[in-house]
Amino acid sequence: MSSPRVSDQTRHDYCADGIASLYALPFTSLLRQAQEVHHRHHAAAQVQLCSLLSIKTGGCREDCGYCPQSAHHNADLQAEPLLNLDTITTAARRAKQRGATRFCMGAAWRSPPTRGKVFARLLEAAAAVKALGLQVCMTLGMLDAEQARQLKRAGVYAYNHNLDTSPRYYPQVITTRTYADRLATLRHVRAAGMTICCGGIVGMGEERSDRVELLQQLSSLNPHPESVPINLLVRVQGTPLASAKDLDVFELVRTIATARIIMPYSRVRLSAGRTQLSDEAQALCFLAGANSIFMGEKLLTTANPDVDADMQLLQRLGLQPLASTS
Numbered sequence: 001m002s003s004p005r006v007s008d009q010t011r012h013d014y015c016a017d018g019i020a021s022l023y024a025l026p027f028t029s030l031l032r033q034a035q036e037v038h039h040r041h042h043a044a045a046q047v048q049l050c051s052l053l054s055i056k057t058g059g060c061r062e063d064c065g066y067c068p069q070s071a072h073h074n075a076d077l078q079a080e081p082l083l084n085l086d087t088i089t090t091a092a093r094r095a096k097q098r099g100a101t102r103f104c105m106g107a108a109w110r111s112p113p114t115r116g117k118v119f120a121r122l123l124e125a126a127a128a129v130k131a132l133g134l135q136v137c138m139t140l141g142m143l144d145a146e147q148a149r150q151l152k153r154a155g156v157y158a159y160n161h162n163l164d165t166s167p168r169y170y171p172q173v174i175t176t177r178t179y180a181d182r183l184a185t186l187r188h189v190r191a192a193g194m195t196i197c198c199g200g201i202v203g204m205g206e207e208r209s210d211r212v213e214l215l216q217q218l219s220s221l222n223p224h225p226e227s228v229p230i231n232l233l234v235r236v237q238g239t240p241l242a243s244a245k246d247l248d249v250f251e252l253v254r255t256i257a258t259a260r261i262i263m264p265y266s267r268v269r270l271s272a273g274r275t276q277l278s279d280e281a282q283a284l285c286f287l288a289g290a291n292s293i294f295m296g297e298k299l300l301t302t303a304n305p306d307v308d309a310d311m312q313l314l315q316r317l318g319l320q321p322l323a324s325t326s
């Protein structure tokens with residue numbers, strides 16, 4: 001039986017069947033192809049460390065079934081209004097000292113307030129974090145074209161806006177905004193000249209075919225998202241997905257490997273959910289082509305591994321944090 005071929009070209013026309021046959025390859029063949037692509041297009045010993053900060057927490061109008069920050073659910077969470085500039089820059093400075101090269105600010109909004117003081121503070125925060133020599137990433141919900149242009153002008157390098165899952169499964173998880181809304185925001189981000197960080201979540205009770213269709217949607221974006229976060233659901237008490245059933249960890253690895261093959265130049269981020277993974281499972285994710293993690297004991301509102309443990313893991317694997325370019 002001939003196996004699907006790896007191509008050197010970036011392709012945006014993968015069909016779901018083609019992606020499904022890659023995804024379902026024998027594990028050894030899938031990982032070999034993923035590693036070939038990873039080594040061809042990346043410095044495969046380097047892992048980018050990113051740091052996250054929730055700059056506005058909780059009370060969100062959206063009903064995303066996985067999210068502790070939604071006002072529709074009952075997670076045990078302290079809501080916080082937008083942080084002041086000092087608090088943000090202090091956190092960014094600390095992240096840089098600890099080896100992060102990218103700083104991602106997240107806000108629990110459907111979309112940021114259109115203009116005015118709050119938006120002005122976001123622009124200031126972007127400029128201040130950029131001035132520290134960090135790649136600035138923001139994730140603030142839906143943007144219109146003008147907001148995207150202003151964020152770009154202020155120094156935002158990447159905008160994170162996830163598709164989360166397949167178009168088919170999406171309405172089971174989120175009802176307050178559509179897949180099309182998300183694609184519209186991604187278009188504004190691209191048109192404004194920011195890079196795109198777009199991925200999804202696995203382990204929400206979806207089928208393998210949903211993970212494949214998410215990957216198909218991501219690979220159809222042209223250009224590909226420069227950054228593809230693959231999150232393993234963090235099950236939070238009080239959210240509708242609190243008791244989603246365990247995902248076989250090899251499905252996470254297959255998702256990463258397939259993303260690596262079909263989006264060869266993108267940085268694939270092993271994102272939320274690492275506290276649920278053994279060192280060996282994380283190593284498999286790196287073998288599959290993941291080349292970034294979030295570092296710091298907190299993601300936005302949930303736990304992440306200790307920095308010391310992460311540094312030890314990288315060292316044991318002979319992997320290096322990506323060096324700062326500034």
Ligand code: SAM
Binds near residue numbers: 067140142300
């Ligand atoms: N409110 C903005 C939005 O939704 O675009 C930005 C912040 S939101 C928390 C960013 C992303 O975090 C979501 O799109 C989702 O993919 C991910 N996320 C949220 N809760 C999660 C959870 N419990 N487990 C895994 N990923 C999660």
Ligand code: DTB
Binds near residue numbers: 068106
């Ligand atoms: C992404 O895809 N994962 C990060 C980042 N983008 C903003 C967020 C993960 C959040 C996990 C749940 C929490 O800590 O609240």
Ligand code: SF4
Binds near residue numbers: 064070109110
């Ligand atoms: Fe709000 Fe974002 Fe959470 Fe959805 S994922 S509820 S939009 S903070």
